[in-house]
Amino acid sequence: MTDHGSVEHESPDLVGLLTGELPRDQTLAAARHLEGCAKCAHELADIVVAHAALRSSSRVSGLLEEDEEDVETAANTTATG
Amino acid sequence: MEEAYRAYGPAVRAYLRHFLPREEVDDVLQIVFLEVWRSRSRIDPARPFEAWLFGIARKRAIDQLRRSSHEIVSVETVRELVGPDGEDFADRVAWSAELRGGLSKLPAEQREAIELSYFSGLTQAEIADRVGSPIGTIKARMARGMHRLTDLLVAEGEAT
Numbered sequence: 703m704t705d706h707g708s709v710e711h712e713s714p715d716l717v718g719l720l721t722g723e724l725p726r727d728q729t730l731a732a733a734r735h736l737e738g739c740a741k742c743a744h745e746l747a748d749i750v751v752a753h754a755a756l757r758s759s760s761r762v763s764g765l766l767e768e769d770e771e772d773v774e775t776a777a778n779t780t781a782t783g
Numbered sequence: 784m785e786e787a788y789r790a791y792g793p794a795v796r797a798y799l800r801h802f803l804p805r806e807e808v809d810d811v812l813q814i815v816f817l818e819v820w821r822s823r824s825r826i827d828p829a830r831p832f833e834a835w836l837f838g839i840a841r842k843r844a845i846d847q848l849r850r851s852s853h854e855i856v857s858v859e860t861v862r863e864l865v866g867p868d869g870e871d872f873a874d875r876v877a878w879s880a881e882l883r884g885g886l887s888k889l890p891a892e893q894r895e896a897i898e899l900s901y902f903s904g905l906t907q908a909e910i911a912d913r914v915g916s917p918i919g920t921i922k923a924r925m926a927r928g929m930h931r932l933t934d935l936l937v938a939e940g941e942a943t
Contacts, residue, residue: 715907717925723906752932756901759879763902766797766876 711739716746720753784820791833792816794880795840798873802844802864803851811847815840831939833877833884841873885935893928896921 714732718724724732736743795815799808818839826835844864864872886894899905899913907925911918 715922717900717922717929718907721900721906749926749929749933751936752929755878755882755885755932755936756897756929758875759882760901762875762879766801 711741713742713745716742716749719746720749784816784823787819787832787836788816790884791836791880794876794883795836798837798840798876799844803847807847807851811840811843815843818843831877831881833880834874837873837877837880838870841870881939882932882936885932885939888935889928889931893924893931896924897928897932900925 714728714735715724716732719729719732736746792812796808796812799811799815803811815836819836822839826832841864848864886897889897895914896907896910899910900907905913907921908918911921914921
């Protein structure tokens with residue numbers, strides 16, 4: 703792995719990579735880039751905790767919101783039934 | 784105490800609502816925060832407040848289910864609350880509350896972009912359309928926000 707130091711280079715879209723927004727070719731290109739670029743690998747490490755926490759929170763929020771929707775559906779059914 | 788209720792009341796209510804009938808939630812919510820207030824001198828600074836709070840909520844939800852007049856409680860509810868997964872689920876809800884606290888410390892534009900991505904499922908291009916900013920700006924906001932958020936979460940973890 704090399705460190706580009708002050709040499710300008712084109713960084714992959716790391717947030718897009720984590721959120722699965724990149725098409726296949728860009729995803730694979732990003733993976734190849736990360737294998738050889740210490741700077742970008744470090745950048746990725748710097749945002750991966752936030753990504754993990756956000757995904758976990760999104761799942762938990764989804765579960766808890768489903769409960770509220772169930773209650774509202776039941777209430778509407780009772781009101782109209 | 785009021786500050787804790789304002790910050791965490793909705794999340795604790797949603798957590799309790801996952802296990803308890805709606806008509807029982809407010810009573811248990813009051814019991815949880817009363818216990819927090821009474822036990823405030825025993826708060827362990829080595830443990831995240833959120834984990835402690837949701838640990839109490841979990842215990843009081845179990846108490847409520849035990850004395851509840853409802854005879855049928857789903858296996859899934861029991862597993863998520865009482866079984867080996869119970870503490871994990873409470874920890875995940877606590878971590879989610881901690882994350883929300885971190886998000887609230889970000890500049891509004893960074894927070895908005897991150898929330899639209901992770902909680903509304905929008906792509907960066909869709910966020911750019913939604914807020915009327917260039918996609919490059921959205922990518923920069925998200926990257927900066929996630930760096931800051933990681934810093935906040937790591938600092939919180941190291942402080943406890």
